[in-house]
Amino acid sequence: MTTALFSEDQRDALQELTNIGMGQAGASVAAVLGEFVQLSVPRILVLKPSLIPPALERIVGPEKVTAVRQGFHGDLRGEAVVVYGVAHCRELADLMGYDEVPDEATEHELLLDVSNVLIGACLGGLAEQISAEMGFSAPSLMATEVEVGSLLDVSRMDSPCALFVEVNFSLEKRSFACHLIMLLPEDQILVLRDAIDRFLASL
Template sequence: MSIQPYNEDQRDALQEITNIAMGQAGSSLAQLLDVFVILSVPRVRIVGVEDVPDAVAEMVDDPEEVTAVRQAFYNKLRGETMVIFGRKGCADLADLMGHEEVQNSEDEEELLLDVTNILVGAVLNGLGEQIEVEFGFSPPAIMAMNTPIEKVLISDQLGWSHALLIEVNFSLEERGFKCYLIMLMPEESIDMMRQSLDHILESF
């Protein structure tokens, strides 16, 4: 099954609405941590599902082991979000939030799940407002702990032929902390998003 790539206008529109949605997520993170959050420019790619693990590894570009949290979303558009944290991500978060040192893996998981829920909720709400879709989403779940990035995602798990990947990373001013938020959508959502983008472009 072949998927028509987005044209330049559609791609620009998707980057713009994603930037706004990710900005809302960054504001939520900044409010939670009381620090200035720096966002990257969103990256957008459509790839065959067999290339998804390599594409994600390239986007994250972290040589260390990572921890990944997943959260599915559904409705008119469906897919998966992943928030990927570096090895020291949890300790940095705990410090910024004024917590005592994380004592065990349960505390660490709870902290990462809470932050993921805040980020993903803000992104999906921001995206949904712009394309007039109300998303439902599942509770976040730990996908991998202290795992090499290339082993976090296995393409066979998706059951798709193609995937739309949208990536942005959040870093903190004067801190080494960085996390990556990646959205993946299957082929039918790629086409549904295309229709939403065309509707936005027609309104200009």
């Protein structure tokens, strides 16, 4: 594990910029769910692809998970993944006012909607701070009820390293929690680093 592609100042700036995006995402989700959202300190790592699944497993734990993915493009290109524990998927339906357990299609639609709000607000907030144009593909269901270690197919990652940014969203009065992971290939890490330098120079 390393963050050697970033200086200490760059890493601190990225953490603060991510915090700002997280705050916007937390406020957006709080408005949707009507609950106060608690945020973790962002984890920022530059990892070899083979080290991403075990890193994710340490963060999420051994439970089975369902995940939503959403690509982003423009000045920055990569993928965001929102990971939910299976029990938290059920909790989400209750939060959204469903008296009964929803059918599978409805549950998946809820996950897509909440993930879209989270990713759009968090990454949109980050992009705004560094004056980057960013667009998003439609969110899609990545996997349902799988072991977290098998969630990502790292054999398809052709970059020697990837930026792994993780934030944890939880609710103050509920057991619901989810993890937002942002993955950038190495060439995009360099683009982000240059954008951070411009941001720091403007202060």
